[in-house]
Amino acid sequence: MFRLFRSSVSRIFFLPLLVMSLSWPLLAQQSVEEKPAFISDALFVYLHSGPGNQYRIIGTINAGQQITFLTEDNDYAQIRYDGDKTGWLPKEYISFTPGLVTQLDTLNQRVNSQQLQLQQLEEERNNLNSQLNSAIAERESALEQLAQANRAYEQLKGQLQATQTSIWQNPMVIGSAILLIGLIFGLVLPSLWPKRRDSERWM
Template sequence: MKKVLLAALLSGLSTFASAESAHIADDVYVFMNSGPSNQYRINGRVTSGEAVQILDRRDDYIQIKTEGGRVGWVPEAFVASGVSDLIHLPELESELAASKKRIDAQQQKITVLEQAAQTRTQESQESRARVVELEKEIAALKTQISNMDQSNLIRWLTHGGLVALGGVLLGLLVPYLPKRRKPRNDWF
């Protein structure tokens, strides 16, 4: 009998010695029972995310110990191993706030850059319109210069023709002009 009691005591101590760290699932409130089924009396409630130690497992129930020292049984489906995500919630909230600030700052930069891009686009369009206008003006000036060259050529040809005509007429008329006699000078 002493051996059985000693074996039971050692197995109970080994259960407490090998307590596994866990937590109640983050999305439930669980009632603890005094035994490994819902047929046992409810002896408390465990809130979601609360850290617990797993003491024993039977069927689909786990014996847990809360941080407050309460011991009870809960369905295995409501216990998750490791640390609760709720512990990280304040850290995650501060990271979220910092991320929102970064997003707001980036959104402001994006707005400034979009405005600058619109300004550059508008300037580019105005420049293109000015280039087209200047190209038309250059084409008009080239046409005008070409016309002036032709006009000058025609004018020079006309003047030259008139001078030649005048020379021919003068050449034809000179023989018919009365000749003046040269005075005779006999002194020699």
């Protein structure tokens, strides 16, 4: 009876440990999440079909190439590259920060983008300078036309004053003016005298 009890207890006790030991590799493998990574700045890296050198070589991968880290087994890691291809390579060739090649490409892209923006700014500056020069030329032309108009006005004003002065200095004009004044008095004064005489008679 005691032996039966001890065997049943031992089975109950070791059964969870057995299950945990069998499921531990699966749990450890599932705990590794996929994450982006990069190939270190080596010349090239051989890819194997499994986690070790004993597996056949299925290709190479370029330095600095962006990959997806899938899982690891001892000193090897499984990666995904070029869309849906997978392979194994030593973990030492994997970096989770961009390598010098990738950083250089990123810097070149930034430089090209900044050069394009600088070129666009230069074109805008040239356009603005052209518009400013056109506005300055139009302003100078308007000022010149205004100055010409002022000079023409002064000339006409001087000519008019000279004409008026020359008219009154002309003896014929003076004599005509005196004659006209005398004629006016000659026509107006006689018409006033009879009225005064008639008014004196009535008184």
